[in-house]
């Protein structure tokens with residue numbers, strides 16, 4: 001069976017800490033206007049949380065919305081944090097968890113990421129869980145081991161049915177925002193290794209079902225090589241998702 005008949009194909013844009021509200025709404029409109037027929041491809045945008053509700057309204061069901069981060073408690077004295085209940089309340093469907101900037105700039109541990117994954121399911125959000133190795137971990141030959149332990153930790157206590165709604169994004173940290181994209185072969189080989197970890201944890205059927213996205217300097221000129229590979233089910237795009245034209249060129253690969 002070809003990948004296209006068994007797995008979802010997902011093109012996601014992570015806007016990070018960019019856009020004002022009017023900029024975000026203009027971007028959504030331009031993306032929707034240029035979308036055309038994308039068959040079964042799914043498009044998700046991850047705007048800054050303060051714009052979420054307006055962006056959800058503007059998306060009119062054509063594209064989905066997720067937020068970039070949340071805390072794992074429902075409510076409480078956690079100044080500056082956003083709860084899963086609040087994310088749900090914006091109308092967002094997805095939540096990005098464990099992005100490398102959260103792990104490495106804000107010090108999020110595997111344990112915290114697992115709590116966030118559990119919280120996502122508890123509140124009916126679909127997690128997009130990011131994993132990826134640092135440059136020195138790759139140079140030391142430890143990439144697979146590092147990513148395997150991130151996947152195992154994120155999935156701790158997560159059941160088979162919940163896994164049917166998980167998306168994983170492999171984003172090698174050395175490729176994020178650096179212009180150094182992983183070669184399609186490097187990315188595909190890591191995606192296969194992630195799928196093997198999922199098979200060991202949940203069996204082949206689930207492993208074959210979970211979409212695994214690649215992220216890290218994805219651009220219109222490198223999407224073709226990446227997306228043509230068997231185990232790359234879509235992409236998580238940072239910089240190139242902030243301009244409608246380049247994001248659309250990626251979606252239309």
Ligand code: PGA
Pocket residue numbers: 014171175176177178179215216217218236237238239240
């Ligand atoms: P980039 O970011 O495409 O700008 O490298 C990817 C990401 O951080 O999700």
